[in-house]
Amino acid sequence: MNAQPLRIGIAGLNGRVGRLLAQEVVAGGGVLAGGTTRDGAPVAGIDCPVYSDISQLAHHCDVVIDFTHVSTVVAHGAALAASGTAWVLGTTGLSAAEQQAVDAAAGRVAVVQAANFSPGVTLVTRLARQMGAALPGSDYDAEILEMHHRQKVDAPSGTALAMGRAVAEGRGIKLEDHIESGRDGHTGPRADGAIGFAALRGGQIVGEHSVIFTSTHEQISLTHRSFDRRVYATGAVRAAHWLRTRRPALYDMEDVLGLKSVAE
Template identity: 60%
Template structure:
């Protein structure tokens, strides 16, 4: 399998290079924002050229590029592993449109542990009535992270909303400040903390009048995301066009 990496010079890109080698796949090369004087891996001028040379492209770049990447990957017919967080509704629509033509694995988090947390979050939300259990999501990341709440936190919120058969956009409360009034019944709350070099911590709390249940995931190394993305790359090859998640990769979807 020939794997291309969009954003190969970033921290995640470098880990992906190592994981591709560990998995026994062939690294075609990658793209980066600026071309260095020397590089140990082949660099392509753009994602379109990378897609033409690859069996699958892994993309951990940045929000704002998803629509352009969707267009060129559709044109090349190349499967897409997308782990970029902070996508807008318009960009997510572009990803969904791409999935009509190519197989796309889009995940807010490629960790197997987080994938299981998402599955459990939906089951717990279905079992714990919104009228009796308030749902709150607390996440903390390194100080350089630019989006909040994190993509993983949003994913957990969507899982809770799915379990309760509501749309997250209708019940989401994020960044409370000032005199906000009482907490609405059925709301799904978010709190985003930033500091240091924390890889990622996410906790889902169901708070009832007589008990509290907390589901927590802590990542200690970004490598778990890279390992999961390469696993998804192997899984997606020869799949039919469609929008997939890590639940499908792990056999849970």
């Protein structure tokens, strides 16, 4: 007997990514079980139940995809854990306390958490970790350059920080102890072993990220460009289906893509 279609809910149904997620859920063979908006009002062009409360949505879903705001993370984690609903989380910029709430939820339900659900970004981030391990900070300066649309309110982007964190993990250090961001004025020479960030904003760029390693004798660059936000929606729906048979734990897109079974 065939398994029942996966019931997927979308937190923030009326957002730019939320609307794309609604389309991709149906295209991927899932059931769009509902969504949330701040006031519970229906979303034009999307035919599904709409709720103002995440707990109401959770009881009708096998998994909820969540690209909302950092201020909702603690409440969403508690609600989904209480209902036994799996969670695909793309919200970035979490504090330590908010991350603890995600970790706590992952003790009760399966969670995929990622700064970016693009398969290409996932691979670039993995390579950044491997390059960080192979190219020591004493010889190779690591810089991360990102550019986004003019409406983006945070910098560096969550994806850029994830790439920087991957470089730091490869080098066996903490990003927070080596980050250089927002250089301006007379800053003095670059610190040895620093991981630098530069953020550009303009137009309607969906997302561009480059990880650059430079030594005295050579330079290596990894670049990823997103042309359409749909790539994030497609990846998140893929993660939702992957979660169907997983036990409670915290996963990421490397798990979804099967990369962690590949020997380093």
